[in-house]
Amino acid sequence: MYRILVYIGAALLLLGAFAFGVSLWEGPTAWHTDVRTFWGIPISLFVLWIGLAHAGTLISAIFLALGYPLGRRTSMVAELSTLCSLAVAALFPLVHLGIIEKFYMVVPFLDARGNFSNLRSPLVWDFCCISVYGLVSLLFFATHLFSEKFPDLKKLIRPMAWLLFPLVLWVHTIVSLDFAVTFVPQWRGAFFPLYFIAGAIYSGLALVIILLTAEHCRVRVLEKLMLGLSWFMAFFWLWEFLLKGSFSFEVVFLGAVVPQLMWLRVIRENAFGRLLVAFSVLVSLGLERYILVTPSEYNAAEYFSCTDLGLVSFSLGLFTTLFFVFRAKFSSLLEGEDVVMGEIVLQQDESDKESEKISIPEKNDFSILRLPLLLGVLVTLLYVVWAVSVENANLAPLSVVNVAPLCLPLLVLVASFTLCARPLWGISGKRVKLVCAVLAGILGCLAGAFWAGGSSDVSSGVVSVQEVDSPKTVEFIWSSRCASCHGQDGKFNEKFVREFYPLPQKLTPVRLDTLGEDSLVKVILDGRVNMNPYRGRVSEEEARGLVRYMRHLAGEGE
Amino acid sequence: MDAILNALYCLMALGTSMFLWRRPVSIFKEMGILALSLVVFGLFSYLTMDLAEPTLEYMPFRMLALCICFSTTSLTSHKTRYLVLSQVLWLWVEFFGGLTFVYHGLDMPWTRIVAIGAGAFGGAFLSHISREMEFLLMVYWIAVWMFF
Amino acid sequence: MDRREFIKACSVVALMQVLWGCRRLPDLSGGKVPEIAEFEKEVRLALSRAKGAFDLVQVPMPGPLDVHGASPVNRFGMAIDLDACDGCGKCILACMQENNIPLSSKGERDAGRFMHWIEMHGGTPAMCFHCGNAPCEKVCPTGAASHTPDGLSTMMYKRCTGSRFCGANCPVGARKFNYVDSVKEGLARKFNPEVPLRSKGVMEKCSLCLQRLQDHKHAQMATRPGVEWRGSGLKTACSEACPKNAIIFGNWLDQESPLVQEAKHRNLYVPREIANLDPSVVYMRGRR
Ligand code: SF4
Ligand code: SF4
Numbered sequence: 004m005y006r007i008l009v010y011i012g013a014a015l016l017l018l019g020a021f022a023f024g025v026s027l028w029e030g031p032t033a034w035h036t037d038v039r040t041f042w043g044i045p046i047s048l049f050v051l052w053i054g055l056a057h058a059g060t061l062i063s064a065i066f067l068a069l070g071y072p073l074g075r076r077t078s079m080v081a082e083l084s085t086l087c088s089l090a091v092a093a094l095f096p097l098v099h100l101g102i103i104e105k106f107y108m109v110v111p112f113l114d115a116r117g118n119f120s121n122l123r124s125p126l127v128w129d130f131c132c133i134s135v136y137g138l139v140s141l142l143f144f145a146t147h148l149f150s151e152k153f154p155d156l157k158k159l160i161r162p163m164a165w166l167l168f169p170l171v172l173w174v175h176t177i178v179s180l181d182f183a184v185t186f187v188p189q190w191r192g193a194f195f196p197l198y199f200i201a202g203a204i205y206s207g208l209a210l211v212i213i214l215l216t217a218e219h220c221r222v223r224v225l226e227k228l229m230l231g232l233s234w235f236m237a238f239f240w241l242w243e244f245l246l247k248g249s250f251s252f253e254v255v256f257l258g259a260v261v262p263q264l265m266w267l268r269v270i271r272e273n274a275f276g277r278l279l280v281a282f283s284v285l286v287s288l289g290l291e292r293y294i295l296v297t298p299s300e301y302n303a304a305e306y307f308s309c310t311d312l313g314l315v316s317f318s319l320g321l322f323t324t325l326f327f328v329f330r331a332k333f334s335s336l337l338e339g340e341d342v343v344m345g346e347i348v349l350q351q352d353e354s355d356k357e358s359e360k361i362s363i364p365e366k367n368d369f370s371i372l373r374l375p376l377l378l379g380v381l382v383t384l385l386y387v388v389w390a391v392s393v394e395n396a397n398l399a400p401l402s403v404v405n406v407a408p409l410c411l412p413l414l415v416l417v418a419s420f421t422l423c424a425r426p427l428w429g430i431s432g433k434r435v436k437l438v439c440a441v442l443a444g445i446l447g448c449l450a451g452a453f454w455a456g457g458s459s460d461v462s463s464g465v466v467s468v469q470e471v472d473s474p475k476t477v478e479f480i481w482s483s484r485c486a487s488c489h490g491q492d493g494k495f496n497e498k499f500v501r502e503f504y505p506l507p508q509k510l511t512p513v514r515l516d517t518l519g520e521d522s523l524v525k526v527i528l529d530g531r532v533n534m535n536p537y538r539g540r541v542s543e544e545e546a547r548g549l550v551r552y553m554r555h556l557a558g559e560g561e
Numbered sequence: 562m563d564a565i566l567n568a569l570y571c572l573m574a575l576g577t578s579m580f581l582w583r584r585p586v587s588i589f590k591e592m593g594i595l596a597l598s599l600v601v602f603g604l605f606s607y608l609t610m611d612l613a614e615p616t617l618e619y620m621p622f623r624m625l626a627l628c629i630c631f632s633t634t635s636l637t638s639h640k641t642r643y644l645v646l647s648q649v650l651w652l653w654v655e656f657f658g659g660l661t662f663v664y665h666g667l668d669m670p671w672t673r674i675v676a677i678g679a680g681a682f683g684g685a686f687l688s689h690i691s692r693e694m695e696f697l698l699m700v701y702w703i704a705v706w707m708f709f
Numbered sequence: 710m711d712r713r714e715f716i717k718a719c720s721v722v723a724l725m726q727v728l729w730g731c732r733r734l735p736d737l738s739g740g741k742v743p744e745i746a747e748f749e750k751e752v753r754l755a756l757s758r759a760k761g762a763f764d765l766v767q768v769p770m771p772g773p774l775d776v777h778g779a780s781p782v783n784r785f786g787m788a789i790d791l792d793a794c795d796g797c798g799k800c801i802l803a804c805m806q807e808n809n810i811p812l813s814s815k816g817e818r819d820a821g822r823f824m825h826w827i828e829m830h831g832g833t834p835a836m837c838f839h840c841g842n843a844p845c846e847k848v849c850p851t852g853a854a855s856h857t858p859d860g861l862s863t864m865m866y867k868r869c870t871g872s873r874f875c876g877a878n879c880p881v882g883a884r885k886f887n888y889v890d891s892v893k894e895g896l897a898r899k900f901n902p903e904v905p906l907r908s909k910g911v912m913e914k915c916s917l918c919l920q921r922l923q924d925h926k927h928a929q930m931a932t933r934p935g936v937e938w939r940g941s942g943l944k945t946a947c948s949e950a951c952p953k954n955a956i957i958f959g960n961w962l963d964q965e966s967p968l969v970q971e972a973k974h975r976n977l978y979v980p981r982e983i984a985n986l987d988p989s990v991v992y993m994r995g996r997r
Binding site: 031032036037038039040041099101102108109118119120121123125126127130184185186187399400508511513514516517 | 868887908
Binding site for chain 1: 588589592593595596599600603607615616617618619621622639649653654656657658659660661662663664665669
């Protein structure tokens with residue numbers, strides 16, 4: 004069964020891989036865009052898959068956190084689907100970029116040139132939230148997966164679920180802000196956070212129902228939830244229509260009308276019937292995202308090119324392959340002993356007291372959460388204070404509102420890793436430990452490189468500062484430090500400098516004289532526009548010598 | 562927006578909250594009531610509010626959040642937890658709604674957000690919620706809704 | 710390294726070994742540089758495909774800029790005289806030549822896209838309005854789009870990752886994206902050595918002829934040191950090229966500037982979408 008599904012996935016993947024390659028190669032021309040829309044299919048797929056990635060954690064973590072745990076198999080399937088859809092979702096913003104290799108520029112950290120990404124942009128929040136979400140879900144999945152073998156981990160699960168619960172909702176809220184903060188008339192809406200969350204949960208439930216059907220089991224409570232959510236989605240679509248006049252028949256029909264078939268016993272009790280409804284929901288939501296992302300006057304869906312379809316098939320294929328490969332691999336761990344737990348019927352009076360007693364004991368030990376949470380709050384506070392106070396010549400100062408979207412992910416990241424580090428370390432084998440250590444080392448080095456790059460005077464200890472005693476020394480400093488851009492002869496090194504815009508001015512004697520020696524010394528020490536600061540690498544005396552030398556070179560050139 | 566209309570919205574939220582969590586509790590019933598009240602809130606605010614007013618965008622959802630807050634007082638178990646959670650939901654709606662408005666040049670409703678935040682934070686420390694406490698909480702929410 | 714080369718480096722290495730000798734990579738550089746006539750032809754084409762007219766609303770005269778670190782003495786901007794403009798399109802061509810704007814490829818033209826920084830909206834030329842409170846800058850993740858103290862909304866091409874968020878958030882669609890590599894496709898011509906050619910995958914838009922401003926500033930500092938620079942006597946390429954003198958460039962904060970002199974007596978308008986965003990470029994119509 005799984006093998007067949009893997010083959011189907013691989014076939015779709017191969018079909019789509021071509022489109023994926025073309026998109027990488029050609030850049031954003033590969034898919035359909037027009038005068039008004041710059042984004043197109045990758046962002047729609049991103050929103051769709053990130054939405055699907057929510058169901059897993061939602062189902063498993065939120066139910067668990069609130070004390071209504073689902074069967075092990077259900078939650079594991081859901082969590083695995085989260086991880087796989089996240090992997091798929093994360094690919095598309097990268098494909099979307101004009102210059103892929105510069106993606107790191109959105110990381111909200113100082114880089115080597117003192118550049119700080121623009122924390123006011125929802126894209127930066129997005130990047131952070133999604134990376135954190137990926138990491139924490141992985142952690143949660145690992146804890147959950149191994150808790151069968153190592154009962155020690157069991158006590159971590161509920162605290163972790165409580166950490167993930169707000170994060171899941173937060174992530175999709177942030178994704179919705181990508182749209183809601185813009186001035187595009189079709190994307191206006193202070194209600195977008197809820198709209199997106201509801202859509203994400205809705206589509207995610209559909210996906211989990213499909214995956215559970217492949218497991219030959221069903222969880223009625225999820226079906227009920229899906230049906231209930233369809234009414235909310237219907238309201239959201241009504242609200243969209245009232246506010247902006249946007250309405251799509253296909254979306255509403257597939258997303259709100261077809262699910263009502265679940266009222267019929269024949270459909271509900273039949274695996275194919277359930278599959279039909281779930282797929283119809285997925286198609287509806289996919290279409291809805293596409294229509295949302297491409298707000299054109301005409302029906303953009305008619306312009307679907309082969310690449311667009313290919314990318315859709317790629318995402319489907321990648322997900323199916325990933326999911327079922329891992330599913331087969333973890334088979335023994337996933338199923339555990341309570342295979343039958345897939346079939347859970349939530350009692351009618353589930354939210355009442357009686358059912359509480361059979362679920363995990365209420366007074367689960369949450370005290371282990373205290374220290375990690377404290378640490379998380381501290382780190383977050385530190386980060387906020389730091390980010391708000393970073394001086395950035397290019398950008399307006401940040402306000403708390405701009406940094407707030409990063410707070411929760413940071414808190415959860417720190418808290419969950421402090422929480423799980425020790426117990427997980429204890430149970431992991433030698434190989435895993437080694438890999439972790441190496442990874443941590445690499446990460447540390449990267450962070451260090453980032454950090455060191457932030458300021459240019461770290462080198463003061465490395466480079467000895469000499470007194471300028473002769474023209475020869477100045478000439479030496481010039482050729483070692485300045486000549487790479489300014490040229491050995493004081494004329495610009497064209498090959499390098501033409502990349503700057505606006506072009507730097509020629510350093511004529513007149514210009515040097517008007518700028519004045521003192522201000523030029525300052526420029527050398529503190530940097531300006533394209534010029535890097537050299538404080539700590541040359542002394543003030545040397546800088547003065549360099550200015551005179553520059554004057555001398557410019558005079559020669561006349 | 563005039564105060565009478567605002568009071569009316571508050572009353573509507575209070576009114577619909579009465580239907581929630583009545584025994585026997587079932588997923589369908591609660592979700593149905595919530596969705597229906599959302600429709601009512603939506604249509605009502607759409608008809609009564611000025612279309613050019615940006616806060617119309619999230620009005621029904623604010624009302625829904627308020628309604629859920631009110632309804633938690635009638636729960637029989639885990640009252641504190643759901644009290645906090647429902648206020649966090651309200652906070653969520655207000656904060657992120659306000660954030661989108663900030664990007665459109667409006668001001669953040671800070672007093673309201675701080676008030677709701679304080680309510681949620683304070684609520685977390687209530688171990689036992691008496692009748693009087695419930696009443697006080699409802700008054701507090703109404704005050705936050707009406708005056709901030 | 711551009712996107713193609715990056716991917717080439719990553720994934721084609723293995724393929725190259727297999728195909729070594731039997732495959733010659735096509736030489737894409739071509740070295741072709743388009744004729745000036747082609748630029749003229751494209752401008753004519755763009756004129757024939759003008760976009761819909763703006764819905765204009767009246768605004769007061771732009772005042773000092775309300776952004777971080779704004780200069781109290783300079784705020785550059787333009788006013789376009791709708792009574793004088795007859796939509797000839799000479800400004801578009803002048804701007805292309807001043808700023809090395811490439812031609813659009815066939816695919817781009819079919820999709821309705823031109824790289825022109827000035828476009829006709831129902832007979833009136835429109836470029837970036839240099840909003841004082843620019844929404845495009847707020848959403849740029851890397852800070853490549855930022856404001857200068859003297860009121861220009863600028864682009865740092867080297868810092869742009871091409872996320873196109875700014876383009877989506879510009880209410881008037883003033884931003885242009887380099888979908889194709891215009892140099893390799895032979896669509897770009899370097900008219901002006903002071904302005905670099907943009908690489909594939911970055912955003913661009915009207916810079917208010919930043920390079921002219923900068924030159925002017927340095928020239929004045931060199932020849933008349935000590936005198937405060939207000940940009941007087943300067944013109945942008947489009948305002949210089951206009952035969953009807955319908956585009957007036959100047960400093961909104963300088964009472965002597967021709968811009969203020971003229972705008973004082975006129976009614977000022979901007980598109981409705983950006984009326985609240987404090988634009989520096991406005992339209993003029995009627996006398997007061
Ligand atoms: S007109 Fe558009 S591109 Fe220009 S500053 Fe305003 S928002 Fe940005
Ligand atoms: S001001 Fe300069 S860059 Fe802007 S439209 Fe005019 S010529 Fe082009």
